[in-house]
Amino acid sequence: MGTWRDRMNQWQGRTRFVVCRIFIHLAGAEVAPILGVLNRAAQEAVDAEGDIEVLGKGLTDICQTLIQNQVYWRAAANEGDVFWREEEAGDYVEELFTDSAQRYLSAPLSEPPDSGEPLSLPATHNLVVMITVAATGETPELETDLADWEALQEGLKTLITLHHQERLRAIQVHFSPARFGEELTEEQVLSNFPELIPL
Numbered sequence: 266m267g268t269w270r271d272r273m274n275q276w277q278g279r280t281r282f283v284v285c286r287i288f289i290h291l292a293g294a295e296v297a298p299i300l301g302v303l304n305r306a307a308q309e310a311v312d313a314e315g316d317i318e319v320l321g322k323g324l325t326d327i328c329q330t331l332i333q334n335q336v337y338w339r340a341a342a343n344e345g346d347v348f349w350r351e352e353e354a355g356d357y358v359e360e361l362f363t364d365s366a367q368r369y370l371s372a373p374l375s376e377p378p379d380s381g382e383p384l385s386l387p388a389t390h391n392l393v394v395m396i397t398v399a400a401t402g403e404t405p406e407l408e409t410d411l412a413d414w415e416a417l418q419e420g421l422k423t424l425i426t427l428h429h430q431e432r433l434r435a436i437q438v439h440f441s442p443a444r445f446g447e448e449l450t451e452e453q454v455l456s457n458f459p460e461l462i463p464l
Contacts, residue, residue: 282354282434285345285407286361286397287420290454290461291337296392302330303394303440320436321428324396327438328421331394335418340461343411343420351434358399358435365395365439369449369457389442391449393458399435400427412462 291299306323313319331338348354400407406423409416427433441457442449454461 279349280351280401281403282348282351282399282401283345283404283407284348284354284357284361284397284399284435285343285404286365286395287407287411287417288340288342288458288460289331289338289394289396289417290340290458291331291334291392291394292339292390292451293337294390296334296337297389299330299334299392299394300389300440300442300444302326303438304444306438317433317436321433324398324433324436324438325425325428327394327396328424332418332421335414338414338417338464340463341412341417342458342460342462343407344460345407347408354399355435358397358437361397362437365397365437368393368395368439368441369453389448391451391454393441393449393454393461395437395439395441396424397435397437397439398424398427398433400432401434402432412464414464417464 306327309323310320346357348357398407404423404427406416406419411417411420424433
């Protein structure tokens, strides 16, 4: 149910922007291949120079991969806010981007790894994916606590739907570790991602 201010802004014809960031911690011997999907999306985003359609397709692939690998989900968290001014939404997206980029061993979709790296590197058993989006309109599936198995599943499906509805205005995906051969230990997950809540 919207607030009085929400109703006033809607009445005045203003656009509602939802900005949210989702954290997902995956753990297990088979999480390393997910890095391949993330890095492929990163390379495509760079090649397309940040085109929102290409970023959205990459986000769809990432969300589908995460849903298919939910057996490895260990913890999650989310945060966000609603804005009626595009500039304020943009500032918050930038704030979340900066924070995600500073997380341990993380990199954004715009920084693909060196493709010349050897394939015999040790595989990480922990992976944290951080997805930040800005979307127009109401998105109740993202405006709730996603530290719940079913809610997280619905949230990821909603991101795919938002892309197909062309409602996404910003897309950022960071992941830690960002490269094959980098290891993220349990202790590093706890100390660098304190928001995470076990699923």
